[in-house]
Amino acid sequence: MTDNRTILELKGIHKEFGDLVALKEVDLSICKGEFFGLLGPNGAGKSTLMKILSGFIESDSGEVLIDGQTVGLHDMAARRRCGLVPQEIALYESLNSLENLRIFARLYKLPHKQAEARSEELLKSVGLWERRNDRVKEFSGGMKRRLNIIVSLLHNPDILLCDEPTVGVDPQSRNAIFDFLEARNREGLTVLYTTHYMEEAERLCPRIAIIDHGDILACGEQKELLRKADFEREIVIRKGPDQESFLAGLKQHGELMEDELVYRLMPSSKSRLSEIYSALESAGLPYEILDVRPPSLESLFLKLTGHRLRD
Numbered sequence: 103m104t105d106n107r108t109i110l111e112l113k114g115i116h117k118e119f120g121d122l123v124a125l126k127e128v129d130l131s132i133c134k135g136e137f138f139g140l141l142g143p144n145g146a147g148k149s150t151l152m153k154i155l156s157g158f159i160e161s162d163s164g165e166v167l168i169d170g171q172t173v174g175l176h177d178m179a180a181r182r183r184c185g186l187v188p189q190e191i192a193l194y195e196s197l198n199s200l201e202n203l204r205i206f207a208r209l210y211k212l213p214h215k216q217a218e219a220r221s222e223e224l225l226k227s228v229g230l231w232e233r234r235n236d237r238v239k240e241f242s243g244g245m246k247r248r249l250n251i252i253v254s255l256l257h258n259p260d261i262l263l264c265d266e267p268t269v270g271v272d273p274q275s276r277n278a279i280f281d282f283l284e285a286r287n288r289e290g291l292t293v294l295y296t297t298h299y300m301e302e303a304e305r306l307c308p309r310i311a312i313i314d315h316g317d318i319l320a321c322g323e324q325k326e327l328l329r330k331a332d333f334e335r336e337i338v339i340r341k342g343p344d345q346e347s348f349l350a351g352l353k354q355h356g357e358l359m360e361d362e363l364v365y366r367l368m369p370s371s372k373s374r375l376s377e378i379y380s381a382l383e384s385a386g387l388p389y390e391i392l393d394v395r396p397p398s399l400e401s402l403f404l405k406l407t408g409h410r411l412r413d
């Protein structure tokens with residue numbers, strides 16, 4: 103359950119790699135108990151932000167605060183408030199799952215009894231207890247992902263930083279991961295979840311920030327962001343041969359994006375659907391409306407950036 107107290111705050115986090123600006127003065131505020139999403143395409147700066155938050159790299163400028171206190175790079179007590187689920191699987195393949203957890207428990211300096219009890223509880227919670235003596239290299243991708251997630255929870259953090267934890271996971275395992283994270287979030291865990299999958303942000307994260315080229319372009323409740331976008335629906339039109347004047351006509355009604363097989367028109371709120379239909383009708387086939395649907399995060403992203411989430 104979310105309460106209104108800010109648990110994690112980023113103020114002006116800036117990071118450059120040579121000439122490349124990976125993060126541009128990022129400000130974000132995350133409340134205790136939130137499931138907050140950071141949505142952006144590959145290369146947007148999500149992992150860089152997660153690495154800064156978990157103390158792997160240092161920002162060039164800016165501050166990270168937990169419960170209002172500035173966190174220094176080597177402030178281990180504060181860093182332990184966070185657990186990081188890295189994008190890459192970080193496990194010892196030739197060891198079994200219990201041995202993996204024991205190694206990480208030692209790194210976290212957990213007392214032995216506590217570590218054993220916590221490992222059992224966590225392995226059971228992701229359905230891997232029966233497989234505790236099997237070597238990780240024999241695991242499916244989804245099982246490795248689940249183990250990767252619980253490693254980051256061994257020390258009972260208050261904040262879980264999940265960096266695209268479902269990359270390469272089949273839909274069934276993906277749902278199991280979502281259910282697991284949602285259950286932990288209901289128990290009070292604050293989750294910061296990065297993804298380039300719109301569907302994941304839609305399902306998991308009531309509040310999101312959209313990031314592109316290191317820049318936070320929008321931040322707020324999903325519903326609010328979509329309501330504020332100056333379009334009420336998205337119209338999907340099957341592509342035909344290029345007709346400059348036809349396309350120019352459509353552009354008068356709103357933002358027009360070109361996809362592989364379709365155009366997506368995001369009509370401004372002033373545009374009338376009937377005018378759009380008649381423009382299409384007079385252009386004749388093969389232009390064809392395939393779908394008229396409420397705006398999605400994908401169309402909002404297109405509108406904000408001019409390109410798709412997964413270009």
Ligand SMILES: Nc1ncnc2c1ncn2[C@@H]1O[C@H](COP(=O)(O)OP(=O)(O)OP(=O)(O)O)[C@@H](O)[C@H]1O
Binds near residue numbers: 119142143145146266
């Ligand atoms: N150590 C580094 N040295 C140089 N450039 C880097 C380094 N780490 C990241 N970058 C660059 O910074 C930008 C942001 O990368 P980052 O990994 O944070 O993006 P991302 O949103 O996590 O995308 P992905 O999901 O593909 O990892 C990219 O252009 C990337 O090439």
